[in-house]
Amino acid sequence: MAKIAYQGEPGAFSELCCAAFAPAYEPVAFPTFDQVFQAVTAGECQSAMVPVENSLAGRVDDVYRLLPDRQVAAVAEHFLPVHMQLMALPDADPAKIRTVRSHPMALSQCRRFIRERGYLPEAARDTAGSARELRDNPDPTVAVIAPRGAAERYGLKIIQPDCQDEDRNVTRFLRLVPEEGVVWPKRSPVPMLTSFVFRVRNIPAALYKALGGFATNGVNMTKLESYQEDHSFEATRFQAEAQGHPDDPAMARALEELEYFTTDRKVIGVFAADPYRVSREA
Numbered sequence: 001m002a003k004i005a006y007q008g009e010p011g012a013f014s015e016l017c018c019a020a021f022a023p024a025y026e027p028v029a030f031p032t033f034d035q036v037f038q039a040v041t042a043g044e045c046q047s048a049m050v051p052v053e054n055s056l057a058g059r060v061d062d063v064y065r066l067l068p069d070r071q072v073a074a075v076a077e078h079f080l081p082v083h084m085q086l087m088a089l090p091d092a093d094p095a096k097i098r099t100v101r102s103h104p105m106a107l108s109q110c111r112r113f114i115r116e117r118g119y120l121p122e123a124a125r126d127t128a129g130s131a132r133e134l135r136d137n138p139d140p141t142v143a144v145i146a147p148r149g150a151a152e153r154y155g156l157k158i159i160q161p162d163c164q165d166e167d168r169n170v171t172r173f174l175r176l177v178p179e180e181g182v183v184w185p186k187r188s189p190v191p192m193l194t195s196f197v198f199r200v201r202n203i204p205a206a207l208y209k210a211l212g213g214f215a216t217n218g219v220n221m222t223k224l225e226s227y228q229e230d231h232s233f234e235a236t237r238f239q240a241e242a243q244g245h246p247d248d249p250a251m252a253r254a255l256e257e258l259e260y261f262t263t264d265r266k267v268i269g270v271f272a273a274d275p276y277r278v279s280r281e282a
Helices: 014-021 033-041 061-069 102-111 111-117 126-136 147-156 206-216 248-263 275-281
Strands: 003-007 025-029 045-055 072-083 087-088 099-102 119-124 142-146 157-160 170-178 192-200 221-228 237-241 261-273
Touching: 003 014, 003 033, 014 045, 014 072, 014 170, 025 033, 025 072, 033 045, 033 061, 033 072, 033 126, 033 170, 033 192, 045 102, 045 206, 061 261, 072 087, 087 147, 099 102, 099 157, 102 142, 111 261, 119 261, 126 142, 126 147, 142 147, 147 157, 192 206, 192 248, 206 221, 206 248, 237 261, 248 261
Parallel strands: 003 025, 003 045, 072 261, 099 119, 099 142
Antiparallel strands: 045 170, 072 170, 087 142, 087 157, 192 237, 192 261, 221 237
């Protein structure tokens, strides 16, 4: 069976996403995103599933910083509804909980819930991992925030279901494959997205000019992220996504104009829009 890499431990949301959207693959857990990318580029795994942003907590910065320089390509996006569960040891008294542990993104999605109850948030490497660590190092004053499956896997009890601050809590994932040999899907009636990175030239209004082609050609840009580089406040890289396929005439003209004002432009993904996105835009 082909393997798909994810960051975290068994029971994490990334494993749930693998099971939901890549059931033909065997999920393989890795402690860090860097190791996930390495597993794909080294051929240890044929694919990877990585979270890139959450509707409440924003972008997963570590992933976006790794994407441009690793030899991987994004071939699909998936939106996973996220339901956070507050869990503790089976014999713990909920009234005596003082600390809540989880991945920083999970804590951020439950910020108001944690504050209103006066818990002390404590960052952990991942959601399911915090559940396993509580099982292995019991502390009745500690609770963790993790997926429901983590409670079942690690023998914890859920003391507050669906503790995220908003019901509409969704995480967007990208499915990655090795860049070498990748063939972008052909144009089709299905809505498509093109993801790319670039640096702007050192000229006045470079970013404005670089993106002008998308406006004049009627291409809708859905994402634009910036990153400081080289330990400097001057060197900036941008990651962007736009609706359309690189072979669409309008997109092709916009990307051609982009070249005049940028350097190191690279398309890192071409994929169909997830049905969740399409339904939200309808």
